[in-house]
Amino acid sequence: MRIAVVGAGYVGLVSGVCFSDFGHEVVCIDSDPDKILQLRQGVVPIYEPGLEDLLARNLASGRLTFTTDMAQAVDEAEAVFIAVGTPTRRGDGHADLSYVMAAAADIGRALTGYAVVVTKSTVPVGTNRKVAAVLREANPQASFDMVSNPEFLREGAAIDDFMRPDRVVIGTETERARKVMAELYRPLSLREFPVVYTGLESAEMIKYASNAFLATKITFINEIAALCERVGADVKAVAKGMGMDGRIGSKFLHAGPGYGGSCFPKDTRALARSGQDHAVPMQIVETVIKVNEEVKRRMFLKIEDLLDGRLRDRTIAVLGLTFKPNTDDMREAPSLTLVPALVGAGAKVRVCDPQGQREGEALLPGVKWCDSAYQAVQGADLVVILTEWNEFRALDLARLAKRMAVPQMADLRNIYDPDEVRAAGFVRYAGVGR
Structure with a gap:
């Protein structure tokens, strides 16, 4: 054809x-x-x-x-x-x-x-x-x-x-x-x-409803993660136990710095507006949008807490900037909220991303781009894992720690075991919901 x-x-x-x-x-x-x-x-x-x-x-x-x-x-x-x-x-x-x-x-x-x-x-x-x-x-x-x-x-x-x-x-x-x-x-x-x-309307709705539901799963587990941190639970164990229920499923139950990208943010907003236009408020979707923004801001507070509230002139290495791995897409990425906040607080920010530099250079002024994670952490006071690229999943943690001025990690994708990180020489570790 x-x-x-x-x-x-x-x-x-x-x-x-x-x-x-x-x-x-x-x-x-x-x-x-x-x-x-x-x-x-x-x-x-x-x-x-x-x-x-x-x-x-x-x-x-x-x-x-x-x-x-x-x-x-x-x-x-x-x-x-x-x-x-x-x-x-x-x-x-x-x-x-x-x-x-x-x-x-x-x-x-x-x-x-x-x-x-x-x-x-x-x-x-x-x-x-x-x-x-x-x-x-x-x-x-x-x-x-x-x-x-x-x-x-x-x-x-x-x-x-x-x-x-x-x-x-x-x-x-x-x-x-x-x-x-x-x-x-x-x-x-x-x-x-x-x-x-x-029919035409059902096909249109399937797309929006699907994306809104997936965004809701992400936001739900991020809210659960916040509560886990307060009560001493581990969100990874909680998500595993939830995901084994066939009615729930394990996909999209991964706590982190909030959803981003080209689809979920704009589609949830568009669905919420459609609901308002037709006098059928999408109250769950509207809450998801609000909570997702709060999740991103909460990541900044986590980093601030690791550095005892003193960000000015501290060196922070951020690994991963695109909204997800295996793409160069920076649209609505959590990094666009977190990194400018760190720079605005006076931190010296070094960044590394396998594909994000082409778009990221114009979007993230005031940062230093590095070719590798090991270059980025040299003399740093904190390393932040923001996007779970495969090359950041298998880092030599001991080598990483030795290069840092103060070996501390904010693992915002929960890709490392806290005990392994500490055994490698890190003095402080913070995940999400752990």
Whole structure:
């Protein structure tokens, strides 16, 4: 099948590359000519494990192409995906749909025959019908069906999530569109991955409800962690005991410095605003948003306590800045709250992240970038583990301690055993909920 994907950002690029690997003919459209030139040369503008190799393979096969020409890309396409950003709108918390609607108008003007127009972007309930209206306004003669096909891609594991999904959700209202989507995802159906067909509104809601629930699990265990610290319990043991219950499950029950990234923060805010607009307040979600911000601030207080309230002129090494490992994404990362607070308090902050420097340099002024954890901790009064990259999971703790002026650790991801840390020479250790 011939597919057009509007938007060569994270979701659009991963989706386009994976669809082409299924054997479809895919053209990705983006308004940024420099990005398109890079992609034509096989250069991936984001860090995502496995994506560069998959891109190169499908470029070589001729199934995957890139362009800035909407009319050329949409012409004869059987399915046109909208995969542009929906960031939080400044000032009111709503999802900014301006990029989605602009893409819809451009697609409408470019349509010359029947196509299924598929919204891959995360959009509030009711958006697909608004997109359809924009398409008709741009081209009253356009022949199309509207489909909602939300993405469930985890940064750092996006290729695997696309190729081996927990489920594919398809919201559609016509049999014709359903057949087109069934053919698109046929390679997954043949391998018996579940495909869920719903209406448009249900598909839109599934995406928001899923992300809000996962954000709630993270925030719940972080609140439990705070109580564990007061009563002498260990949140890792508590989470393990909880997760063994099949009704609860162990995923996302990991205490830490709060959730971040490109999805959970904006999607919880957008769902909360939707609830307010429809006079059905999302009280749990609103509380999750509030508590998550408090969790980030609580991490600063933990560090302040380790340094006996004296941060000025103290040297602090921060390991990990991206919101999660295996990505270069700094959006809404806990580091963007914690590191500026440390710098603002007068601390000398050294940072190290395997992929975060490209974005982080502009976002985190006043810090010193280091090439390794051992360089970062040289002469430091405290080391903070903020993102659980694999290379920070297997550090030589004794070597780390010897390099520090005062060997102290704030393990904000609970990746080390407190007794092992102390045995390696650290005089103080603080985890989360331990």
